[in-house]
Amino acid sequence: MQSFLSRPQLATVSLAFVSAWVMPLSANAQTLQNIDTAPNDQFSDRVTIEPGVTRLFGQLDAPDTTEFVYTTTGNLEPGEVDTITVSDLPPSEPIQVFLEISSDRTNAVMGLFDNEDNLVTLGYGSYPYGAPYPAISSAVPINGTLNLKVSGGGDDDLDGMIEYYDYYTYCEDPESCEPFAVTAHGQSGEYTVSVLVGHAQTQGDVDYFTLSGLTPGHVFTVSETARSEYGLRIGWMASDGTLIGKSSYVEFSGREQLGGIVPASGEVYLVVSAYEDYDFQGTHSISQDYLLEIETRPQ
Secondary structure (H helix, E strand, C coil), X not given: CCHHHHCHHHCCCCHHHHHHHCCCCCCCCCCEEECCCCCCCCHHHCEEECCCCCEEEEEECCCCCCCXXXXXXXXXXXXXXXXXEECXXXXXXXXXXXXXXXXXXXXXXXXXXXXXXXXXXXXXXXXXXXXXXXXXXXXXCXXXXXXXXXXXXXXXCCCCXXXXXXXXXXXXXXXXXXXXXXXXXXXXXXXXXXXXXXXXXCCCCCEEEEECCCCCCCEEEEEECCCCCCCEEEEEECCCCCEEEECEEECCCCEEEEEEECCCCCCEEEEEEECCCCCCXXXXXXXXXXXXXXXXXXX
């Protein structure tokens, strides 16, 4: 047995320990607390879970988009290049332009062009279940207008065509290399382009809880009832809000699970976020419901 049992308030029980000591939730233990509408996105605003609650229903919300100065949705078709113009922006201010793809079967690129239709910056789309990242980070041109184009993946010239080169053939002058095939891109699907101006950041939802009235020294586990659509990450926090431990994926049950020893206070502080948000900073764009199981038992 590891020495962490001498400091139960700072312990995270290994999965082997949890498997050995914690039996599955019994069929009649169904006490539910619904926190789905609670404003608990800060550690100081965490929701207290009543003693005896064994099932916890909540919801993660997608990032607040009120900071976006511009948002539009389009539909990409094979061989098509969409042009987007955003005007009346403050010159020279930093910008972040997001290209979100609605399906993981769609691949898209976006380019920022100058007033003479020269490509300035090329960026790539991100999928809604990943951490949101800007396709383009730049600055607003002096005229206050962004000239953007969206095309299918592989069309780095944003002309609707994909050029294929034989990279195994040596070219003394790369500029003189000719493609052996040129074809229209074959990508299709919906996409969303959003623009942030200044130093604003997107922030996904993170939920905080206090499990109260637990028996000090007992083993506790918090688990997904079933694997969620995009995956959860569950964290255990100290009373000052610092992170003690993170959940792990339990292969035999196909879900995230966190285990530990209840500290002397009888309270366990939890944080829930999307799976991609490894450090619980809200770096995700997920919106989904979740249902957690809470168990405690003597060691």
